[in-house]
Amino acid sequence: MTDARTKRTQTLTAAAKAKSQAKTKAAEQAIRALIKRGEPITFQGVQREAGVSHAFLYNHPDLRGRIERLRSQARTVPAPAAPADAESTLVLALPSQITRLKQQHREEVQALRDALEQAHGENLDLRRELARRGLPQAAIAETK
Structure with a gap:
């Protein structure tokens, strides 16, 4: 080389x-x-x-x-037992909690709708009563 x-x-x-x-x-x-x-x-x-x-x-x-x-x-190296158990328990518990909260929400919304419907009915009854008694239209308009 x-x-x-x-x-x-x-x-x-x-x-x-x-x-x-x-x-x-x-x-x-x-x-x-x-x-x-x-x-x-x-x-x-x-x-x-x-x-x-x-x-x-x-x-x-x-x-x-x-x-x-x-x-x-x-x-x-084994994973710590407590966090894995806690995590799996949490994963199992959350769907049932979500289902329960959805059901509770539906029931509360329905209760509010029922109360609103009742309030509208009472309001209509009161307006009709005012009209039957012959009160002026201004008094009826104020209640709206």
């Missing part, structure tokens, strides 16, 4: 190594960010966060092992 070719090869090798180190650093930071936010550690999540390819993550044994280990730990 010539001296120029050797130098180009060394430069390209150094650039590739620097690029790989930068990607590795980005992946490590992505893993820490996902952990900090409490998000699941997956290859796809790390890839998206770090801006690296799946192939890069799978081809680096250290990163691959760490992601697989963190992913399996997340799967084996």
Whole structure:
């Protein structure tokens, strides 16, 4: 090999190594960010966060092992029983509560309609009584 070719090869090798180190650093930071936010550690999540390819993550044994280990730990950690039970109870209770409130609303609206109908009837009866007694139209108009 010539001296120029050797130098180009060394430069390209150094650039590739620097690029790989930068990607590795980005992946490590992505893993820490996902952990900090409490998000699941997956290859796809790390890839998206770090801006690296799946192939890069799978081809680096250290990163691959760490992601697989963190992913399996997340799967084996049982969810807290109380919040899950409380949430499922809430999900089951809300539809029945909504149904009950809708029924109550319909009954209250019907009661208001009945009361309004009765008030209109009484008002009509009073106007007729005023007209029968022969009161002036002005008195009847004031009651409207």
